[in-house]
Amino acid sequence: MIKLENIHKSYGLADNKAEVLKGISIGIEDGDFAVILGPSGSGKSTLMNVASGLERPDSGRVLYGGENIAELSDDKLTAFRKRTIGFIFQQYYLLPNLTVDKNVRMGAELAGNRDYAEVIDALGLSEKRRKYPYELSGGEQQRVSAARALAKKPDVLFLDEPTGALDEETGRSVLNYISGLQEKLGFTIIMVTHNVNIAEMAKTVIRMNSGRIVECFRNETRKTAYEIGW
C-alpha cells in the first residue's frame, strides 16, 4: 500500500514561491492501476516525482508499507528506488551511446534479470536490439523505455505521459503490453496523463487541479487498450 499524507510542495522563494501540491492525501493499493489526470500545471507530475522518491515533499509523509521514504537519506532512497520503482518517461531518456539491448540491460541488471530478452521480444524490438536510440522512431524509443522499466521487475511502475509522443497504434500496443504484464505479475501502476480516454483502463482514477485532488474514484467498467478511445 502506498499512502501519501498531507503532502505539500512548493518551488521558488519568498515572493516567487508557487505551491504546487497543497495538502495531497491519497492511498493506492498494491497491484492497483491508478491514473492521475489533470491539466498542465495541476501538479500531477510533481505528485508523481514525490510519490516515486525523485523529489522530497516540503512536508507530509510518503509511506510504502509503513516506511516513510520522505525521511530516508539519499543513499537509502536510491536503494529504495532500486528495489521498488520503475519509470517510463515521456521523453524516453534512453542512454544515447548504448544499443537497445544495453539500454534494457540497464534496468534488468538492477533486478538480476537475465531473461530480459523476453521483454524486448514482447515489445516487438527483437530486430532493433543492436540499434542505437537515434536510429529508432519515437514509438520505438518509448517501447525501449518501457522494456527497460519492465526488465527491472519493479513493484511500482510510474509512467509519465507514456503515450504522449506515440501514434495511436503504437500507443495502444504499449499500453496493452504493460497492462497485460501488470495483470500477470501484479505490480502497481501509477500513470500521469492528460488523456481522459486512458483513464478508462485504470482501476483508480485521481483527478487533480491547482495542486489539489478534486476527485478520486474506482473505475468499475475497465476497458482494454484496444477498447478505449484515442
Add this chain to the structure above:
Amino acid sequence: MVSTKDIFKFSGVTVIAACAVFVSTLFLNFNIDLKGIEGQIADIPTRALYDALVMSGKVVSAVSGGCLVLTSAVMLCFYIGHYIDAHRKELGVLKALGYTNLRIARGFWVFGLSVFAGAAVGYAAAHCLMPWFYEAQCDGLPKFGADFHFELMFFLVILPTAVFALFSVIYGCIRLRAPVLVLINGKADGRAKPCRSDKERPFLSDLRRSVVRSRKSLVFFIGFAAFCFSAMVQMAFAVDGLASELMSYMMLGIGLTLAFVTLFIAVETVVRSNAKTISIMGAFGYSRGDCSSAVLSGYRPAALTGFVIGTFYQHILLKIAVNVIFSDIEGLPDLDFNFAVLGIAAAAFAVFYEVIMYVYARKIGRLSVKEVLSDSV
C-alpha cells in the same frame, strides 16, 4: 549568435596559450638579446656556453611552445565542437532558414580572443619575470638587460590571435557541414561512432566504455594533464645542478597549472555531458558510487599512459640537453634516471588525480535527478 560570454568558457585555451607564450617569450627574447653580446665573447668555454644557451632557447621554445600551441588548437577544436553540440538546434534552424555555414561560422572568430587573452597574459608575465630570468641565465656571461622586441609581440601575440580566429571560423564551417536535420534532431551524443559489440559485459562496464569512446578528445586532455604533471614535475627536480632554481620553479609552476586546468576542464566536461545519464541511473536506483565509477573511472588508463609518456619524455629531453646541447660545457653533473623523483611524482599525481575524481564523484552525488531531467525536456 556567439557572445563574448561564450569566450569565458574557453578558459582552458587561454591558460595553455598563456603558458606557451610565457615560455617562448622568455627564451626567444633572451636569445635575441643574447645575440647583442656575441662580439664580447672571446674565450672558448664562454663561447660554448653561449652556443648552448642559444640552442637550448630554440629547443625549449620549439618543443614547449610547439606542444602547447598544438594542444591549444586541439582544445579550441574541442570547445568549438562542444559549442556546436550545445547549440545544435539553434544552428540547425539557422541553416534551415538559409544561412550558409560561413555566415554562421564567421561569428566564431571571437573564440580567437581566448588565445589573445592567454597570449597577452603570458607575454606580460614573461616580461615581468625577465630581470630574474636573465640574471639566472647569464651566469658566466657578460651581463646584459632585457629589451622590448616588437617582432616577438607580433609573432607571439598578434599573429596567433589572428591565426586562431581564422582557424575557429574554418573549423566551425567544417563542423557545420552536418545536415540540417542531424543538427536539429541530434544523433548520438558523442562524435565517435559507437561500437556495436555484442560481447556480454555488465551494463556498467559497457557504459564506462561508451563514455570514454563518446568523447575521445577528453582522453587526450586527461592524458595530456598527466603528461604535463609527470614531465614538468620530474624535470623540475632533475634539472637541479643543470639549471637555475628559478627554472625549476618555473617548470613546477607551469606543469602544475597545465595539469590542474586541463584535468579540471576535462573532468568537468565529462560530468556535465553525462549529467542526464547519471540522473537516469540515479532514478533507476544505481548508487552514487556506481554512477561516478561508470563515468569517471574509464579515464584512469589514459592518465597512467600520459604519466608514463611524460616520464620518458622528460628524461629523453634532458639527456639530449646534456649530451648534445651542453656537451661542450665542462663540469655538468651526470644525468641518471632519478627513481626517487619518479616515486614522489607518481605518488603526488595519484593523490592529485584521485582528489579531483573524489570532488567530482561528490558532485555527481549532488546532481538532482529531477532538475537534470526537467532541464533536458
